[in-house]
Amino acid sequence: MKKIIPLLISVLLVMGLTACGSAKSSDTAEKSVSAEANDAKAQNENEKTAENAPAEAETEPSQADNDVLVIYFSATGTTRGVAEKIAAITDADVYEIKAEQEYTTDDLNYNDPQSRTTLEQNDPSVRPKIGSEDISLAGYSVIYIGYPIWWGEEPRIMDTFVESQSFDGITVIPFCTSSSSGIGRSGKNLADNAGSGNWLNGQRFGAGASQEELEAWINELQ
């Protein structure tokens, strides 16, 4: 019995020390796990901040250095051709007004009193929706704005466009294409509906308007 008591004490001592050691090591393990978690969290936060920071390129204005813009609407490509020539001569940016609901051949049938264009042109209050992306005119000082003549006037979608924009401080130069009609009162209509901008008298061109003809007109404006 005398021999058993010191043996029991030794066993109890060893068990106590072992328990203490394992508690310490689990504590250390917890600490290192939580340090790793903190590191991961910090890294995550950094990544989030980087994600949220606006990319430098996105904050830059998308327009080029030039402050001239050519805007046009064209249902069958004639006005587009003239617009592109004007843009090449003036080194301008180009913006195309597209209808949300594209004009079909049937829509453009001026012999049909019920066609979409006949109905639209017969009602000056119609405002067809625009499908092309919005554009900011900020930064432009000269804008050429082109369209075909429909029933002697500007297509109603041109009114939709000018009413949606501010032309403050901008010189606006209308141009149009047609089979034979002149620009008529279309430029004045657009200026009235826009309600802002310095609108010059516009010019009508035929489908075959040459580079020289357009250059001569542009030079006369200056």
Ligand SMILES: Cc1cc2nc3c(=O)[nH]c(=O)nc-3n(C[C@H](O)[C@H](O)[C@H](O)COP(=O)(O)O)c2cc1C
């Ligand atoms: C519905 C409609 C009405 C038109 N009205 C006229 C007109 O009144 N006078 C005219 O000379 N040409 C008229 N045209 C012909 C266009 O003005 C001409 O073809 C124009 O150059 C088309 O331009 P775009 O190809 O850019 O759409 C009309 C064409 C359409 C589709």
